[in-house]
Amino acid sequence: MFAKSKDGTAQGVAKQRLIESLATPDKRIINDPYACEFVFGSGFVKMMGHKFCVWLSQKILPGWHEHLVSRTRFIDELVEESLINETGQYVILGAGYDTRAHRLDIPNLLRVFEVDQPEVQERKRKKLPDELLGNECVVYVPVDFSYQSLSERLIGSGFDSGKPTIITLEGVSQYISKEDFIALVQEVNSLTKNADVTFFVSYIDELFTTNPEECCGVGFEKAGEKFELVRALSAKTGEPWISFYTDTEIQKIFTVNGFTVEETTTLANLNSRYFTPVGRTVPDSQLFNLERFVVAKKSCD
Numbered sequence: 001m002f003a004k005s006k007d008g009t010a011q012g013v014a015k016q017r018l019i020e021s022l023a024t025p026d027k028r029i030i031n032d033p034y035a036c037e038f039v040f041g042s043g044f045v046k047m048m049g050h051k052f053c054v055w056l057s058q059k060i061l062p063g064w065h066e067h068l069v070s071r072t073r074f075i076d077e078l079v080e081e082s083l084i085n086e087t088g089q090y091v092i093l094g095a096g097y098d099t100r101a102h103r104l105d106i107p108n109l110l111r112v113f114e115v116d117q118p119e120v121q122e123r124k125r126k127k128l129p130d131e132l133l134g135n136e137c138v139v140y141v142p143v144d145f146s147y148q149s150l151s152e153r154l155i156g157s158g159f160d161s162g163k164p165t166i167i168t169l170e171g172v173s174q175y176i177s178k179e180d181f182i183a184l185v186q187e188v189n190s191l192t193k194n195a196d197v198t199f200f201v202s203y204i205d206e207l208f209t210t211n212p213e214e215c216c217g218v219g220f221e222k223a224g225e226k227f228e229l230v231r232a233l234s235a236k237t238g239e240p241w242i243s244f245y246t247d248t249e250i251q252k253i254f255t256v257n258g259f260t261v262e263e264t265t266t267l268a269n270l271n272s273r274y275f276t277p278v279g280r281t282v283p284d285s286q287l288f289n290l291e292r293f294v295v296a297k298k299s300c301d
């Protein structure tokens with residue numbers, strides 16, 4: 001049923017962005033007009049429409065769609081806020097089919113480094129509309145975190161160690177080993193000794209494997225089964241979830257690398273910020289706080 005093409009999970013996230021973008025502007029919380037380029041069967045999704053797709057998603061995995069699109073919105077806002085504060089460059093680690101470089105209002109002089117496995121980047125570049133492929137802001141940096149050096153590739157691609165930088169690792173930490181994740185944070189620290197950095201990371205709480213109910217809203221049914229369903233679907237695409245973290249572990253990884261964790265949030269906290277204003281408050285019984293969203297910062301002074 002699933003081709004093991006290395007981009008299955010990247011397509012899965014892009015599909016949720018496509019579904020959300022199909023809602024009318026007064027009902028949606030994000031708009032990604034390019035997501036459809038990357039999603040297999042996007043015509044069918046468009047035909048089914050936003051309402052039906054969200055309804056179906058709620059039947060199968062309550063809170064899944066809302067979780068993913070709230071993560072996108074949260075990072076969109078973080079990136080935009082950083083750009084206003086004169087951040088000089090943006091690194092998207094495990095970029096998949098992220099289209100922020102094209103969707104957000106990014107100043108011409110700012111470089112966006114998109115980092116992902118070579119095969120996924122190749123497919124992305126094949127699917128991107130020509131006018132986006134020519135976007136000179138974007139630098140594609142093929143790296144497999146499991147055996148290639150991020151620093152070497154980034155420096156070789158024009159990354160400036162002295163510029164204020166924003167880095168995002170969205171929906172990726174669960175797919176790479178803990179050693180590779182720690183090595184990434186260490187590399188980022190070494191790469192940016194002379195710069196102010198904002199670093200976004202999402203991670204799956206270890207609680208999900210031991211006490212999944214704790215990660216869901218009151219009345220959420222069969223949390224353990226739903227969690228296993230997500231794990232099984234990821235594994236079927238050839239991209240199994242292998243790493244889970246406690247809050248203490250994450251704090252430690254950032255602290256020893258000079259960062260301060262400024263914020264940790266979940267869908268539960270973003271519900272009233274994003275969904276209530278568009279009349280789509282997620283009820284407690286559908287709150288699936290799948291990941292924690294972390295913002296860590298460090299300053300060079």
Ligand SMILES: C[S@@+](CC[C@H](N)C(=O)[O-])C[C@H]1O[C@@H](n2cnc3c(N)ncnc32)[C@H](O)[C@@H]1O
Nearest residue numbers: 009010013094095096117144145146170171172
């Ligand atoms: C769930 S997708 C998320 C993509 C994107 N960040 C988003 O939110 O739309 C996970 C991404 O991590 C990338 N990834 C997984 N393992 C990797 C590795 N060892 N090196 C580089 N990228 C990796 C995949 O190729 C994929 O694009």
